[in-house]
Amino acid sequence: xxxxxxxxxxxxxxxxxxxxxxxxxxxxxxxxxxxxxxxxxxxxxxxxxxxxxxxxxxxxxxxxxxxxxxxxxxxxxxxxxxxxxxxxxxxxxxxxxxxxxxxxxxxxxxxxxxxxxxxxxxxxxxxxxxxxxxxxxxxxxxxxxxxxxxxxxxxxxxxxxxxxxxxxxxxxxxxxxxxxxxxxxxxxxxxxxxxxxxxxxxxxxxxxx
Amino acid sequence: xxxxxxxxxxxxxxxxxxxxxxxxxxxxxxxxxxxxxxxxxxxxxxxxxxxxxxxxxxxxxxxxxxxxxxxxxxxxxxxxxxxxxxxxxxxxxxxxxxxxxxxxxxxxxxxxxxxxxxxxxxxxxxxxxxxxxxxxxxxxxxxxxxxxxxxxxxxxxxxxxxxxxxxxxxxxxxxxxxxxxxxxxxxxxxxxxxxxxxxxxxxxxxxxxxxxxxxxxxxxxxxxxxxxxxxxxxxxxxxxxxxxxxxxxxxxxxxxxxxxxxxxxxxxxxxxxxxxxxxxxxxxxxxxxxxxxxxxxxxxxxxxxxxxxxxxxxxxxxxxxxxxxxxxxxxxxxxxxxxxxxxxxxxxxxxxxxxxxxxxxxxxxxxxxxxxxxxxxxxxxxxxxxxxxxxxxxxxxx
Numbered sequence: 001x002x003x004x005x006x007x008x009x010x011x012x013x014x015x016x017x018x019x020x021x022x023x024x025x026x027x028x029x030x031x032x033x034x035x036x037x038x039x040x041x042x043x044x045x046x047x048x049x050x051x052x053x054x055x056x057x058x059x060x061x062x063x064x065x066x067x068x069x070x071x072x073x074x075x076x077x078x079x080x081x082x083x084x085x086x087x088x089x090x091x092x093x094x095x096x097x098x099x100x101x102x103x104x105x106x107x108x109x110x111x112x113x114x115x116x117x118x119x120x121x122x123x124x125x126x127x128x129x130x131x132x133x134x135x136x137x138x139x140x141x142x143x144x145x146x147x148x149x150x151x152x153x154x155x156x157x158x159x160x161x162x163x164x165x166x167x168x169x170x171x172x173x174x175x176x177x178x179x180x181x182x183x184x185x186x187x188x189x190x191x192x193x194x195x196x197x198x199x200x201x202x203x204x205x206x207x208x209x
Numbered sequence: 210x211x212x213x214x215x216x217x218x219x220x221x222x223x224x225x226x227x228x229x230x231x232x233x234x235x236x237x238x239x240x241x242x243x244x245x246x247x248x249x250x251x252x253x254x255x256x257x258x259x260x261x262x263x264x265x266x267x268x269x270x271x272x273x274x275x276x277x278x279x280x281x282x283x284x285x286x287x288x289x290x291x292x293x294x295x296x297x298x299x300x301x302x303x304x305x306x307x308x309x310x311x312x313x314x315x316x317x318x319x320x321x322x323x324x325x326x327x328x329x330x331x332x333x334x335x336x337x338x339x340x341x342x343x344x345x346x347x348x349x350x351x352x353x354x355x356x357x358x359x360x361x362x363x364x365x366x367x368x369x370x371x372x373x374x375x376x377x378x379x380x381x382x383x384x385x386x387x388x389x390x391x392x393x394x395x396x397x398x399x400x401x402x403x404x405x406x407x408x409x410x411x412x413x414x415x416x417x418x419x420x421x422x423x424x425x426x427x428x429x430x431x432x433x434x435x436x437x438x439x440x441x442x443x444x445x446x447x448x449x450x451x452x453x454x455x456x457x458x459x460x461x462x463x464x465x466x467x468x469x470x471x472x473x474x475x476x477x478x479x480x481x482x483x484x485x486x487x488x489x490x491x492x493x494x495x496x497x498x499x500x501x502x503x504x505x506x507x508x509x510x511x512x513x514x515x516x517x518x519x520x521x522x523x524x525x526x527x528x529x530x531x532x533x534x535x536x537x538x539x540x541x542x543x544x545x546x547x548x549x550x551x552x553x554x555x556x557x558x559x560x561x562x563x564x565x566x567x568x569x570x571x572x573x574x575x576x577x578x579x580x581x582x583x584x585x586x587x588x589x590x591x592x593x594x595x596x597x598x599x600x601x602x603x604x605x606x607x
Contacts, residue, residue, distance in 0.1 A: 014397045016429065017397060020408060023425065024404050024411065026422070027408050027411035027415065027422065083400075085396045085400075086389070106400035107403035108400070111407070113404075
């Protein structure tokens with residue numbers, strides 16, 4: 001299998017259910033990794049690929065619903081499919097409101113779980129590529145010198161080279177040189193491209209706060 | 210209030226009346242004496258005495274005084290020499306003094322009697338008033354007491370209701386917890402079975418079919434099926450482990466004990482419980498507690514079946530009989546809403562209930578208990594109203 005292939009994580013304390021789910025998901029050619037507890041899952045080294053989580057609600061250490069909240073607090077974005085012995089409506093509503101992809105009551109039909117897994121992975125694939133692009137962008141931004149970062153900020157805010165120069169106390173020519181290097185380092189094709197990149201960086205920084 | 214009723218207050222309030230009374234009576238006495246004198250030569254002073262007495266009686270002490278003084282003056286003026294003048298003869302003085310003194314005594318006595326009588330009357334009025342007040346107070350506290358008793362009765366009823374509701378909730382939640390735990394234990398292997406079956410299908414339908422994986426899935430199915438059945442067997446063992454005791458007992462004693470226990474419940478539901486127990490029943494072998502539970506459940510069931518009945522009396526009849534030579538029979542007959550004939554068998558199914566609050570466990574448990582005692586429990590509709598639930602138990606052969 002390709003190391004960038006998506007992966008399905010399964011957390012269930014009951015080995016028989018865990019193995020059955022693993023066997024089922026593996027039958028459609030997806031990679032599966034199983035865990036007996038949420039702690040095991042958090043401790044494991046997880047490859048950075050599109051993924052989803054099949055999570056049992058009734059777990060020994062922390063309930064699946066609580067774990068969903070913990071992951072959100074850790075800013076750990078992964079689509080979750082809940083499986084439970086007896087799901088009631090409030091429980092389902094709570095899980096779905098918190099962003100769960102599906103809430104299945106055991107025993108569920110295999111196809112239901114497989115459909116949910118495919119949906120979850122498709123969802124995470126988009127999020128994952130966005131995350132990857134963002135990481136790439138952030139990596140490039142980190143190569144800029146402090147002065148270049150200042151120039152980028154001012155240019156992106158719509159100032160002309162001359163105005164930037166006045167703002168920073170340098171000549172227009174120096175600003176032009178800096179700007180050229182920023183565009184090169186960031187891999188921007190045009191000024192518009194650069195402005196867009198700056199906006200994305202800002203909005204992701206704002207989101208992290 | 211009370212001071213206004215005193216004789217002193219009344220007297221001082223009518224000085225004019227007192228004076229007028231004295232003057233009027235003395236004038237009347239004078240007139241009468243003069244009239245009498247015109248017929249009889251010596252009339253005496255009887256009328257004046259009467260005037261003084263009457264004045265003192267009706268007008269009080271001061272009125273009597275005045276009447277006495279006026280009378281003395283009148284006698285002196287009209288009847289003592291010299292006639293028709295206020296001059297006094299030497300021989301008239303003792304007569305006048307005698308009259309005045311005796312009138313004074315008579316008047317004083319009269320007013321004293323009068324006052325004593327008035328005080329007595331006042332005391333009597335006062336007493337009557339007190340008695341009335343006290344009676345009103347007693348009536349008031351009696352009403353209060355009745356209201357408090359009714360309130361207490363209501364509180365007691367509410368308490369009993371809450372208590373039985375609590376018992377039901379505890380029973381329910383214990384059952385609920387047990388059911389949840391059992392269903393989880395059974396559901397896990399079932400989930401694994403279903404998922405493995407689906408996985409097996411998937412592996413078999415892949416191209417080429419993966420026989421190894423399919424085999425592993427089927428193997429897991431067999432394992433998990435066994436696990437589920439183990440769980441069920443364990444649960445059964447857990448319940449049958451407490452093997453019922455078998456002691457010889459008199460079913461009539463049990464019925465009496467239980468009917469006593471259920472008296473409160475019957476009373477609250479306006480149900481009349483009657484027993485008709487056959488004497489000299491043979492003893493039966495059984496578990497005392499379990500059989501008590503059966504009778505409690507049947508009685509409670511009967512009581513609850515009549516909770517909607519309002520157009521006829523709510524009667525519960527518990528009968529015991531010998532049934533053949535080797536069995537005793539207990540029948541609990543209610544006059545309740547009855548059951549559809551189609552439900553006569555279903556009422557013993559677990560979770561079958563016609564009650565809003567029912568769990569559908571009571572009769573089902575009774576059925577299992579009676580069955581485990583080698584007896585039989587069944588229901589028949591009565592000719593008029595309600596149902597008779599009856600069970601038999603084998604008699605103790607020893």
